[in-house]
Amino acid sequence: DAGVIQSPRHEVTEMGQEVTLRCKPISGHDYLFWYRQTMMRGLELLIYFNNNVPIDDSGMPEDRFSAKMPNASFSTLKIQPSEPRDSAVYFCASNRAGTGNEQFFGPGTRLTVL
Amino acid sequence: DAKTTQPPSMDCAEGRAANLPCNHSTISGNEYVYWYRQIHSQGPQYIIHGLKNNETNEMASLIITEDRKSSTLILPHATLRDTAVYYCIVRVPYNYGQNFVFGPGTRLSVLP
Numbered sequence: 001d002a003g004v005i006q007s008p009r010h011e012v013t014e015m016g017q018e019v020t021l022r023c024k025p026i027s028g029h030d031y032l033f034w035y036r037q038t039m040m041r042g043l044e045l046l047i048y049f050n051n052n053v054p055i056d057d058s059g060m061p062e063d064r065f066s067a068k069m070p071n072a073s074f075s076t077l078k079i080q081p082s083e084p085r086d087s088a089v090y091f092c093a094s095n096r097a098g099t100g101n102e103q104f105f106g107p108g109t110r111l112t113v114l
Numbered sequence: 115d116a117k118t119t120q121p122p123s124m125d126c127a128e129g130r131a132a133n134l135p136c137n138h139s140t141i142s143g144n145e146y147v148y149w150y151r152q153i154h155s156q157g158p159q160y161i162i163h164g165l166k167n168n169e170t171n172e173m174a175s176l177i178i179t180e181d182r183k184s185s186t187l188i189l190p191h192a193t194l195r196d197t198a199v200y201y202c203i204v205r206v207p208y209n210y211g212q213n214f215v216f217g218p219g220t221r222l223s224v225l226p
Contacts, residue, residue, distance in 0.1 A: 004157075043158070043216040091157050102148070105157030 004106035006092050012112045018080040021109045024073055025094030033103065034067055034077050035091040043091070049075065050097075082113045118202045123221040126196075132189040134220050136202030139183040146207050147178060149187045150216070151198040158201065158216070161187065192224045 005024040013019055025032045033048040047057040052069045069075040079086055089110050093103040119137040126132040138147065148163040162169055162176045169176045175188040189196055201219040
């Protein structure tokens with residue numbers, strides 16, 4: 001398996017623009033997580049899905065952030081409009097229920113909002 | 115959630131064992147101890163987990179005290195590639211409504 005795949009790996013955009021981050025979880029995994037990492041706040045959970053259904057989005061910072069999982073093999077995290085304080089590395093992770101609950105992380109998307 | 119306490123940084127000489135401590139004095143009976151690490155510019159990587167018995171895999175060993183209030187991750191022969199931030203997390207593994215909370219971790223520097 002190729003592991004969790006994220007795209008793009010780097011994104012530079014200007015304030016006010018829409019940003020869409022993409023994630024393909026490991027095949028057969030039924031949980032998908034979106035995290036954000038910054039120097040100031042560390043690694044924060046934003047939202048997670050189970051069987052494509054959002055379960056807990058309490059970590060989503062504000063309404064400018066939205067996430068979808070239209071099918072078991074694809075998820076998006078959208079920021080509209082983007083702001084400089086959204087600059088961070090965004091990680092996607094997945095795991096399979098019934099295992100030791102170890103999460104498998106993607107390589108991350110480094111977002112820079114100018 | 116049980117919280118963990120780790121030293122912010124540690125050094126280890128290449129080829130020697132790296133022993134990374136973690137305190138989790140409020141851990142509950144059904145919570146496991148998990149260890150992850152994050153190498154610079156990469157996503158976190160699962161290392162090992164355990165409940166109360168010592169565990170070993172190809173990456174590391176996990177030693178959990180009898181009272182379960184602390185644990186130690188052991189990298190038996192540290193290499194330069196083991197330089198990373200190591201996170202200790204406690205969590206109920208099969209509670210699907212729960213997730214991992216990553217604290218600041220321990221920054222391990224393996225020195226040549």
